[in-house]
Amino acid sequence: MEDILEPSxxxxxxxxxxxxxxxxxxxxxxxxxxxxxxxxxxxxxxxQYSPERAEKQHSKGKLTAHERISLLFDPGTFEEIxxxxxxxxxxxxxxxxxxxxxxxxxxGHGKINGRxxxxxxxxxxxxxxxxxxxxxxxxxxxxxxxxxxxSPIIGMMDSGGARIQEGVASxxxxxxxxxxxxxxSGIIPQISxxxxxxxxxxxxxxxxxxxxxxxxxxxxMFVTGPNVVKEVLNEDVTSDxxxxxxxxxxxxxxxxxxxxxxxNTILALKKFLSYLPSNNVENPPVLQEDATPDINEKLRxxxxxxxxxxxxVKEVINLLVDxxxxxxxxxxxxxxxxxxxxxxxxxxxxxxxxxxxxxxGVLDIDSSDKxxxxxxxxxxxxxPLITLEDVPGFLPGYEQEHKGIIRHGAKMLFAYSxxxxxxxxxxxxxAYGGAFIVMNSKSLGGDFSFAWPTAEIAVMGPxxxxxxxxxxELAEAKDPDKLKAELVKKYRDKIANPFIADESGYIDExxxxxxxRKKIVSALNALSNKWVKVPARKHGxxxx
Amino acid sequence: xxxxxxxxxxxxxxxxxxxEFEMPLKDKIVIQGEEYxxxxxxxxxxxxxxxxxxxxxxxxIVKSKQNKYEILFNSISYSFTIETPFSLQRMKVLKVxxxxxxxxxxxxxxxGKIVDxxxxxxSKVSRGEPLLILEAMKMENEILSPIDGTVLSVSVSKDxxxxxxxxxxxxxxxxx
Numbered sequence: 001m002e003d004i005l006e007p008s009x010x011x012x013x014x015x016x017x018x019x020x021x022x023x024x025x026x027x028x029x030x031x032x033x034x035x036x037x038x039x040x041x042x043x044x045x046x047x048q049y050s051p052e053r054a055e056k057q058h059s060k061g062k063l064t065a066h067e068r069i070s071l072l073f074d075p076g077t078f079e080e081i082x083x084x085x086x087x088x089x090x091x092x093x094x095x096x097x098x099x100x101x102x103x104x105x106x107x108g109h110g111k112i113n114g115r116x117x118x119x120x121x122x123x124x125x126x127x128x129x130x131x132x133x134x135x136x137x138x139x140x141x142x143x144x145x146x147x148x149x150x151s152p153i154i155g156m157m158d159s160g161g162a163r164i165q166e167g168v169a170s171x172x173x174x175x176x177x178x179x180x181x182x183x184x185s186g187i188i189p190q191i192s193x194x195x196x197x198x199x200x201x202x203x204x205x206x207x208x209x210x211x212x213x214x215x216x217x218x219x220x221m222f223v224t225g226p227n228v229v230k231e232v233l234n235e236d237v238t239s240d241x242x243x244x245x246x247x248x249x250x251x252x253x254x255x256x257x258x259x260x261x262x263x264n265t266i267l268a269l270k271k272f273l274s275y276l277p278s279n280n281v282e283n284p285p286v287l288q289e290d291a292t293p294d295i296n297e298k299l300r301x302x303x304x305x306x307x308x309x310x311x312x313v314k315e316v317i318n319l320l321v322d323x324x325x326x327x328x329x330x331x332x333x334x335x336x337x338x339x340x341x342x343x344x345x346x347x348x349x350x351x352x353x354x355x356x357x358x359x360x361g362v363l364d365i366d367s368s369d370k371x372x373x374x375x376x377x378x379x380x381x382x383x384p385l386i387t388l389e390d391v392p393g394f395l396p397g398y399e400q401e402h403k404g405i406i407r408h409g410a411k412m413l414f415a416y417s418x419x420x421x422x423x424x425x426x427x428x429x430x431a432y433g434g435a436f437i438v439m440n441s442k443s444l445g446g447d448f449s450f451a452w453p454t455a456e457i458a459v460m461g462p463x464x465x466x467x468x469x470x471x472x473e474l475a476e477a478k479d480p481d482k483l484k485a486e487l488v489k490k491y492r493d494k495i496a497n498p499f500i501a502d503e504s505g506y507i508d509e510x511x512x513x514x515x516x517r518k519k520i521v522s523a524l525n526a527l528s529n530k531w532v533k534v535p536a537r538k539h540g541x542x543x544x
Numbered sequence: 545x546x547x548x549x550x551x552x553x554x555x556x557x558x559x560x561x562x563x564e565f566e567m568p569l570k571d572k573i574v575i576q577g578e579e580y581x582x583x584x585x586x587x588x589x590x591x592x593x594x595x596x597x598x599x600x601x602x603x604x605i606v607k608s609k610q611n612k613y614e615i616l617f618n619s620i621s622y623s624f625t626i627e628t629p630f631s632l633q634r635m636k637v638l639k640v641x642x643x644x645x646x647x648x649x650x651x652x653x654x655x656g657k658i659v660d661x662x663x664x665x666x667s668k669v670s671r672g673e674p675l676l677i678l679e680a681m682k683m684e685n686e687i688l689s690p691i692d693g694t695v696l697s698v699s700v701s702k703d704x705x706x707x708x709x710x711x712x713x714x715x716x717x718x719x720x
Contacts, residue, residue: 061634217638261631264610308683359653360683392681395654399708461682 045083045101053125061218062196063262065106065123068156071266072119078110082141088133088166097165100126103134104159107142109151112270115278115285118146121156124196128160131202135163136173143180150279152189154269157206157219158196174201181208186380189276193269194219194255195262197239207254210377211272211329214245214255215265221248221255253333253370275327275341275348276381283382284348290322294521299513303390303429303454310356313338313388316428317351320344320386320517326351330370336360337367339374341383345521350378353388354439356429363435364395365408372411379419384524387440390429392461409438410543416440418540422527424520427451427498427507433460442506447530448523449507450516451498457507458496462488465495554632558623562632648691650713652706656680661702663695663713675713678706692718 054064063071069078087103104126109118120139122129139155146153162170181190185208192206194214198221206212206221214221222243229235229242241247248255257272259265277284296319302311317326321342328340336359340351352371354361363371378385394405416423416438424447425440436457440446451457458465466487467474477483501507511519555563565573572579583595584603592603594617604616611631614623627635660677663669674686675695696714700706 058630058633059637061637063630259610261611261634263628263631268610308679310683310685356683357686360681360685362681392683395681397655397708463682 041084048101048126056125061261062124062158064125065121065156065158068121068193068195068262068266069106069108069110069119071263072154072156072270073110073112073117074114078108080106080108082107082138085134085138087127087135088169097132097163098127102126103132103138104129105135105138107138109142109145112273115273116149116151117154117273118142118149118151119154119156122159122196124158124160127163129158129196130160130163131170131173132163132166133169133173136170136177140173140176140180143177143184146188147180147184150188150281152191152273152276152278153184154191154193155205155209156193156195157198157202159202160197161200161202171201174205177205178208181205185210186280188279189273189381191269191272193265194221194245195265197221199223199225211256212248212254213265213269214248214258215262216245216258216260218262220244249330250332253330253366256329258332272327272341275343275383277383280380280382287322287343287346289346290325290343292321292323292517294518295514296517297514299516303452303513307429307456310360312357313353313355313361313390313428316388317342317353320388320520321349321351322346329374334364334366334370336362336364337371339370344386344517344524347524348383349524350374350383350385351388352385352440354391356390359395360392361390361430362392362395363409363412363438364400365403365405368405368408368412372415375412375415375419379415379421382421384422384527385416385419385424385440386520387423387425387446389425389427389431389436389439391432391435391439392430393433393435407543409434413438413444414540414542416446417444418542419445420530420532420534422447422524422530424448424523424527425450426511426516426520427455427457429454429456430461431455431457442508447527448519450509450511450519451502451507452513452516453498453510454513455498455510456492456496457498457501458491462491462496465491552629554627554629555624556627556632556635646717647696648693648715648717649711650675650687650690650715652678652708652710652712653685653687654678654680655705655707656685657705658700658702658712659684661698661700663689663698665695665697667695668718669693669695669715676700678712687712689713689715691715694718 049064049066054067057064082102083106084101085103086099086101087097102123105120105122107120109116111117120142143153162174184190190209191211191213192209194206194212196219198206198219200223203221203223217240220239220243222239226237226239226242229237245255245258249258257268259268275284299316299319302315304311314326317338321344325343326340327342328338330339336355338351338353338355342349342351352375354363375385394400394409423440423445425442427450429452431439437444442449466484470483470487474480474484498507498510502510509519552564552566555565557563571581571583573582574580580596584592585595586592590602592605594601594603601618605613606616606621607614611626612623613626614621656678657680658676659679662677663675669675669689670692671689673689675689676687676698678685678687693715696716698713699711706712
């Protein structure tokens with residue numbers, strides 16, 4: 001399964017999957033009436049998915065629902081259900097309803113890299129993919145099957161929204177879909193691919209799922225569209241500016257992964273799924289052991305001597321995990337915290353790392369939200385957490401305080417503490433104040449805590465500490481700058497280092513950066529049977 | 545159109561040149577009607593290299609993201625994307641529809657002090673290239689260009705302090 005995205009292997013997924021009418025008709029006895037109806041119906045369905053409809057999608061730069069399904073599943077494995085259902089028989093006094101088969105959505109199951117996955121794909125060419133009663137029933141049916149079988153479910157959205165003609169029936173349809181997502185949450189991985197519009201209530205179906213993929217320029221999500229914005233606020237805004245992939249990947253954080261075209265989106269999803277277990281009882285699939293060296297001296301050279309110089313924490317990640325296995329999530333949103341899946345000795349791990357290169361790696365509102373949600377996903381699906389820490393603290397300032405960094409930072413704290421999967425921390429450099437506590441500290445339930453010799457563990461940075469403790473002396477000194485420099489040096493030597501924490505047991509070991517992978521591997525082995533007794537309760541009250 | 549049986553892929557270079565090649569990859573490739581014998585190798589010691597006419601040429605993949613690649617070949621860097629016939633068609637459709645972003649102002653992400661200015665008025669920058677260095681949270685932060693384009697103006701000077709959302713640099717988006 002390695003190098004799934006290699007173009008030579010994966011861009012040739014075989015023949016286009018097609019519904020049941022592919023059966024060789026000439027072998028059949030056509031005289032019986034039942035068979036004749038059967039064949040006629042198949043022919044009618046075949047006609048419905050005509051090349052003209054496909055061309056309409058292609059001219060917008062989109063694929064049809066059939067093509068998406070064919071790209072997603074291993075060749076020949078997809079089985080469609082409910083292909084012949086027709087729209088609900090509601091008296092139409094306003095607008096029109098096309099009498100089509102399938103009611104604008106394809107649902108079914110198949111294999112992705114050999115594993116069972118359920119999926120639904122909305123078909124924009126049929127009544128704009130609008131969600132009517134029957135359409136929603138089909139989705140709800142496949143959701144319930146996925147939950148029962150304990151397999152991931154993929155939703156491919158390309159829909160104009162609720163079907164106006166059907167009124168409250170379609171609204172209740174949405175509600176039952178949401179209810180199913182919530183009931184399955186934390187039991188099976190649920191992933192949404194936005195491949196066209198998703199507006200109004202429709203946005204909450206992807207928002208409730210675990211991960212959202214979007215396609216640049218052809219997909220958008222918003223609660224109220226540009227027309228309403230124009231009417232109510234008199235602001236001119238395009239769909240793309242309001243809720244395009246780029247906006248949701250960078251500003252709102254709604255989209256976890258964005259790609260430039262649908263083929264890349266689907267190929268990436270297939271790779272993404274290879275990191276996840278099928279459900280919360282199983283463990284993620286294990287790949288063959290990797291030849292990545294356990295001892296790597298390059299790790300000693302990444303963190304600069306000057307504590308004010310940034311570096312790219314992704315370099316550290318890439319040297320610690322199996323070669324090329326790091327799959328970053330939400331790369332563009334709150335980039336001061338890096339999250340993603342990777343493999344160590346072929347086993348999936350979740351990485352949470354402060355990024356000194358962006359905003360000095362501070363924790364702020366967005367990065368806390370991003371981290372907390374990822375930690376909870378990993379915990380639900382038995383994925384061990386590796387935390388790489390270099391955090392100067394929480395971002396100060398009235399903007400963050402007024403928007404509630406207290407509430408948001410608490411989410412991260414809650415998520416880390418609540419997680420019962422193996423939790424390993426490596427302190428690379430700064431570990432100051434409340435942020436040190438939050439980033440999976442040992443006393444918060446972290447299983448193993450290592451520190452590099454470059455680590456600085458203290459209540460606050462040297463400058464701040466000196467200014468508070470020696471305010472009087474500094475004010476009276478003849479040469480305050482010189483005194484300050486001396487005190488800062490003393491503080492760094494005596495307090496802001498990893499050795500005090502090590503000698504008092506607040507971390508487990510100060511390690512040579514070169515052996516970090518080796519230490520993580522043995523810690524993961526030691527934790528492989530970790531079991532935590534959690535108190536019985538309905539659920540904790542996580543700060544939201 | 546049946547896009548599922550892909551027999552060829554197209555490399556589109558940043559200069560807009562297309563180069564088609566057949567799938568699965570063959571050791572012989574055809575350039576302007578002439579056939580060349582080219583092989584790619586990878587070893588742990590010498591990395592990736594290409595053999596042509598009995599000579600070895602080192603190839604380095606500098607960046608690869610999704611279908612975008614930047615490679616270093618014979619010390620010259622090339623950037624290109626790999627497209628299928630369908631995605632190439634899509635690219636062309638969307639290029640026509642895409643509205644121009646116009647000018648973009650790069651704002652300070654947090655309060656701090658400008659310690660170095662790397663770009664100048666009129667300099668060409670590409671997405672992800674550092675424009676200036678802002679010291680905040682006791683750390684030197686690189687402020688990166690969000691788009692490909694030309695610097696229109698730099699509104700701060702070295703050692704000046706800035707507030708959050710102060711405009712630092714204005715960039716005009718590259719056309720095309």
